[in-house]
Amino acid sequence: SYVLTQPPSVSAAPGGTAKISCGGNNIGSKTVHWYQQKPGQAPILVISYDSDRPSAIPERFSGSNSGNTATLTITRVEAGDEADYYCQVWDNVIDHRGVFGGGTKLTVL
Amino acid sequence: EGQLVESGGGLVQPGGSLRLSCAASGFTISTYYMSWVRQAPGKGLEWVSVIYIVGTTYYADSVRGRFTISRDNSKGTLSLQMNSLTTEDTAVYYCARQLDYGDAFDVWGQGTVVTVSS
Numbered sequence: 530s531y532v533l534t535q536p537p538s539v540s541a542a543p544g545g546t547a548k549i550s551c552g553g554n555n556i557g558s559k560t561v562h563w564y565q566q567k568p569g570q571a572p573i574l575v576i577s578y579d580s581d582r583p584s585a586i587p588e589r590f591s592g593s594n595s596g597n598t599a600t601l602t603i604t605r606v607e608a609g610d611e612a613d614y615y616c617q618v619w620d621n622v623i624d625h626r627g628v629f630g631g632g633t634k635l636t637v638l
Numbered sequence: 639e640g641q642l643v644e645s646g647g648g649l650v651q652p653g654g655s656l657r658l659s660c661a662a663s664g665f666t667i668s669t670y671y672m673s674w675v676r677q678a679p680g681k682g683l684e685w686v687s688v689i690y691i692v693g694t695t696y697y698a699d700s701v702r703g704r705f706t707i708s709r710d711n712s713k714g715t716l717s718l719q720m721n722s723l724t725t726e727d728t729a730v731y732y733c734a735r736q737l738d739y740g741d742a743f744d745v746w747g748q749g750t751v752v753t754v755s756s
Contacts, residue, residue, distance in 0.1 A: 530699070562742035564683070571732055571749055572675075572683065577742035615683050619740045625696045627673060627685030 531620040533630035540636040541606045549633045551599040551616030559618045561599040563592055566632075567612045575614075576601060603635070611637045640665035640745045642733050647750030654723050654754070660716040660733030660747055668711035671736045673743065674718050676729035676752075686731070687718065690739075700726070723754045 534552040541547035551561060563576035574583055576592035579599065589604045603610055616630040646658040658674070674686040687697045687707040695707050706719040716733050731750050734743035 560740055564743070566683075571746040572743070573746070574742050574744050577744070583744070613682075617683075617685075617742070621740075625688065625739075626698060627675070627688065629675075629683040629685060632682040 530626070531618065531622070531628050533616055533618065533628055535614075535616060535630040535633045537631070538634045538636065540638055541603070542638045543606055543608060545606050547603040547606050547610070547635055549601040549603075549614050549616075549635065551601070551630050552597055553599070553618065554597060556597055556599050556618065557595045559594075559620075561592065561594050562617045563601045564615045564617065565610075565612045566615065572615065606637055608637050611635055640735065642735065642745055642747035644731065644733055644747040644750035647731065647752045649753045649755065650723055651756050652724055652754055655719070655721045656723065656752060658718040658720065658731055658733075658750060658752070660718075662714045662716070662735070665735075665745075666711075667709060667714045667716065667735075671739065671741070672707075672709060672716045673734050673736065674705075674707060674716075675732045675734055675743070675746075676727075677732070677749075678726075678729040681729075684729075689716070720752070723752075725754050728752060728754045 564572035565575045566572040579594040580592040591602045613632045615632045641663045643661045673688040689695050689707045704722045708717045734746045
């Protein structure tokens, strides 16, 4: 089965830039979605189709995907961005199944 | 925009069964792919199952043969029948929608807690 690998934690200073990676075999050939989850809350979509941002999500959030790594970038980091972030793809090699990365805890210093 | 509300969670003994429901409002469930995603305590998200608009279903290896996803378009509800439950099934269960094949989960419910324990 397809595996997505994320770093367990990433930190950034307020006003700085956070980059969260999501590794997978030839992930650049897949479509990657990113979710933010704060404690006790349901996940929310922050980036779809590698780099599309829902209208309610600030422009500070962006995504890219190439080769074996997809990346979620958050610029001008704010305290409110502290959360867990998950990447997700659909794996249709055998059948159609969803795959999530293990999640990355973003800490705002 | 749409809203999803899960129900049916609770405490169940190992080997038992439970049926979760997810009620949709603000959109027509029949025009969306619908999934269940779960999160064990302190762990990450795990996709469980999806049902296509045409009714085709797929399952994670961890639940295949024990869980059954279904939808009632007339009632606007999604269900998950869970049988032969183990402690490994303890989690918050979320329902989520996607507009098309391969699409992102753009709306999530608030989750319902399932605890499997003796």
